[in-house]
Amino acid sequence: MDLKINGQVYSSQAEASDMLLWVIRDELGLTGTKFGCGAGICGACTIHVDGVAMRSCVTPTVAAEGKEIKTVEGLAGFENDAEVLHPIQEAFIEAQVPQCAWCMNGQMMTAAAFLAQNPKPSEAEIIQAMGQNYCRCGCYARIKVAVSRAAELMEQG
Template structure:
């Protein structure tokens, strides 16, 4: 199987039903994408498939073939830069485990909707859990990033 991850094509000899998460982490060696629940309920494994936020723990490798996968290591653009700056300025992360998934979901949101309301943010981020409960700072960070990209 051929997968394009962060702009680089990888020829992988894996079971087509292997979760994309394990191909990204164990085969390709990009460990920024985290394993959380394995059931698409926590968001720690969020990556972009052709710009859309997906849960890589339940996406088979075969479903990603022929598309562009972007991980936290490869996310770029004004939205990602603005989010990273806002995350730092507002001290959003505590333990940090969920943050790659949070950033990936927030980036996809801002690329689709550069001026989200609280309701838009809540809907887009609803599948991303934060055990440290920094939800208010996450929302504030998204609003600050949206203002920065204006």
């Protein structure tokens, strides 16, 4: 089946029931999407399907057929042929959020989808939105700061 990922169409040999995580990583080589629990719990594998944050380890490939898939590799944009980081990427760098970084791409994908829906979140809303993305290094305080900062950066345009 054809899968549209980060604006590019990929021809995949996947079965309809294969989980997207493994198709994206192993077949198509987009390894920015990480494997954590494999059970839809930790959020390390988060991608966007039509703008909605989804856990690719428990999402059958057929569920994304004909839809716009975005992985962390597609989070940044381009302006005049130069890569422009997404505000959430800028903010995570500015706040020096990662420790081991394994969870971080999923954190940023969750945050980007959240901020697209709620560009001026309260602290409580950030905590709630990010609360189901686990970080074994315990970077939660810096994640909260960075999501809040990304909202500011987005407002400044």
